[in-house]
Amino acid sequence: MKQNVYTVAQINAYIKNMFTQDYMLRFVLVKGEVSNCKYHSSGHIYFTLKDAKGVIACVMFAGSRTGLSFRLEEGQMVVVGGTIDVYERDGKYQLYARQITLDGAGLLYEKFDRLKHELEEMGMFAPEYKQPIPKYIKTLGVVTAPTGAAVRDIINIATRRNPYVQIILYPAVVQGDQAVASIVNGIRALEQIGVDVMIVGRGGGSIEDLWAFNEEAVAQAVFDSPIPIISAVGHETDTTIIDFVADLRAPTPSAAAELAVYDFWQLMDRLTVYRTTLNHAIQVQVGRYANRLENLRLKVKYLSPANQIQQKRTYCMDLEGKLNRTISDALTRKKHEMALCAEKLKGLSPLEKLSQGYAYVEDTNHRVINDVNRVKEDELIQIYIKNGTIQARVSKIEEVWYGEGVDTGTDI
Amino acid sequence: MAKELTLEQIFEKLEGTIGKLEQEDIPLEESFKLYKEGMKLVKSCNDRIDKVEKEVLKLNENGELDEF
Numbered sequence: 001m002k003q004n005v006y007t008v009a010q011i012n013a014y015i016k017n018m019f020t021q022d023y024m025l026r027f028v029l030v031k032g033e034v035s036n037c038k039y040h041s042s043g044h045i046y047f048t049l050k051d052a053k054g055v056i057a058c059v060m061f062a063g064s065r066t067g068l069s070f071r072l073e074e075g076q077m078v079v080v081g082g083t084i085d086v087y088e089r090d091g092k093y094q095l096y097a098r099q100i101t102l103d104g105a106g107l108l109y110e111k112f113d114r115l116k117h118e119l120e121e122m123g124m125f126a127p128e129y130k131q132p133i134p135k136y137i138k139t140l141g142v143v144t145a146p147t148g149a150a151v152r153d154i155i156n157i158a159t160r161r162n163p164y165v166q167i168i169l170y171p172a173v174v175q176g177d178q179a180v181a182s183i184v185n186g187i188r189a190l191e192q193i194g195v196d197v198m199i200v201g202r203g204g205g206s207i208e209d210l211w212a213f214n215e216e217a218v219a220q221a222v223f224d225s226p227i228p229i230i231s232a233v234g235h236e237t238d239t240t241i242i243d244f245v246a247d248l249r250a251p252t253p254s255a256a257a258e259l260a261v262y263d264f265w266q267l268m269d270r271l272t273v274y275r276t277t278l279n280h281a282i283q284v285q286v287g288r289y290a291n292r293l294e295n296l297r298l299k300v301k302y303l304s305p306a307n308q309i310q311q312k313r314t315y316c317m318d319l320e321g322k323l324n325r326t327i328s329d330a331l332t333r334k335k336h337e338m339a340l341c342a343e344k345l346k347g348l349s350p351l352e353k354l355s356q357g358y359a360y361v362e363d364t365n366h367r368v369i370n371d372v373n374r375v376k377e378d379e380l381i382q383i384y385i386k387n388g389t390i391q392a393r394v395s396k397i398e399e400v401w402y403g404e405g406v407d408t409g410t411d412i
Numbered sequence: 413m414a415k416e417l418t419l420e421q422i423f424e425k426l427e428g429t430i431g432k433l434e435q436e437d438i439p440l441e442e443s444f445k446l447y448k449e450g451m452k453l454v455k456s457c458n459d460r461i462d463k464v465e466k467e468v469l470k471l472n473e474n475g476e477l478d479e480f
Binding site: 134135136138146155159163164165166167168169170171186189190192193264267270271274275277278281282284285286288289 | 418419420423426429430433434436438440443444447450451453454457458461462463464465466468469470471475477480
């Protein structure tokens with residue numbers, strides 16, 4: 001028996017026909033996660049739906065885009081409704097999408113976005129409505145579940161920072177059907193009591209768990225509250241509607257407690273600093289005046305008559321000293337001069353000359369003989385020497401030239 | 413609620429007082445006045461700060477406060 005041989009086109013056409021014949025495949029709803037999503041310039045959207053066990057190629061033609069009300073993105077959980085058909089050229093079947101909706105959590109995201117947009121339009125997130133969080137509070141209201149990590153964290157951190165702040169807890173139901181009413185009541189009740197600041201929130205959870213904080217009624221209650229509210233829902237990465245409406249958003253309940261309650265010990269330090277600064281400043285001022293006073297005192301002292309007299313007295317003593325010094329200097333100088341004169345005089349003394357072997361000669365008439373022409377031979381002369389006189393007779397006279405300077409004998 | 417100054421407002425006043433006190437060439441009488449004023453502000457801060465330890469309170473269904 002001979003088997004038939006088909007072309008690829010034939011077999012693909014055959015398979016395509018099988019798909020088209022199948023009633024169910026004409027419209028199916030398939031749930032999965034979006035991946036490989038491409039918006040083509042032609043307006044068609046190509047993507048893959050996948051789950052843990054497999055993938056299926058999908059396309060949404062531009063003409064079917066009315067079936068998609070949001071922007072398709074990677075990772076979204078969606079339900080795609082459409083026909084499954086074969087693309088003969090590739091020998092591949094794919095899902096021709098006509099409508100795509102977000103699935104489960106996805107729907108919630110969509111709802112979240114819608115409400116967020118709506119409230120934003122209404123101006124509920126506007127910064128001008130934000131109330132400042134008072135820094136030094138006495139009472140802290142907390143709207144959260146009475147059990148669980150969130151309330152414990154808030155109480156621990158608040159009391160650690162400041163054990164003197166009064167915490168008032170409104171034990172709220174934070175998830176499930178009653179959550180919205182419970183949270184709204186909590187906010188209103190604490191408004192009634194009149195706390196300084198309120199923390200509204202809960203610990204982490206899935207988007208469904210946190211959903212109450214995305215409800216309009218809760219957002220409205222937060223917005224309407226005359227008391228500043230810090231939102232503290234879930235973890236840092238969780239964002240809920242009330243985070244936008246609240247006066248301040250804390251990433252976690254712990255952080256909310258830090259933001260709401262001031263550190264008591266830091267405040268004490270601050271007061272100490274103020275006290276020290278004041279003391280220092282007044283000391284500086286007093287010191288400044290004391291200095292000025294001291295300066296003036298010195299000035300007055302300098303200008304006083306007693307000081308003037310003392311000054312004059314000192315001046316007088318100075319002058320006296322100067323005078324004494326001058327006169328004594330002059331005296332010494334004159335003494336020296338006198339000593340010099342005495343020496344000079346000594347040089348000129350005739351007795352001195354005699355003692356050095358010179359003689360003084362005179363004639364009988366007691367006239368000095370200092371010229372050979374003054375005596376004649378046989379004349380008597382008197383010779384004076386150191387220790388007596390000699391009478392002598394002139395035996396011979398002879399004139400002699402001794403050379404220059406002999407007349408300058410008076411010079412020493 | 414009586415509209416008395418908040419701690420933060422008192423601190424602002426204190427900073428102002430200290431600033432003035434630290435200025436040069438203010439009269440001595442003025443500086444004594446400022447000092448006295450500053451110390452009074454510090455004291456009023458101190459008095460304002462509640463130092464009584466608190467128990468956490470819980471609001472019950474009847475709107476009354478119980479210990480938590």
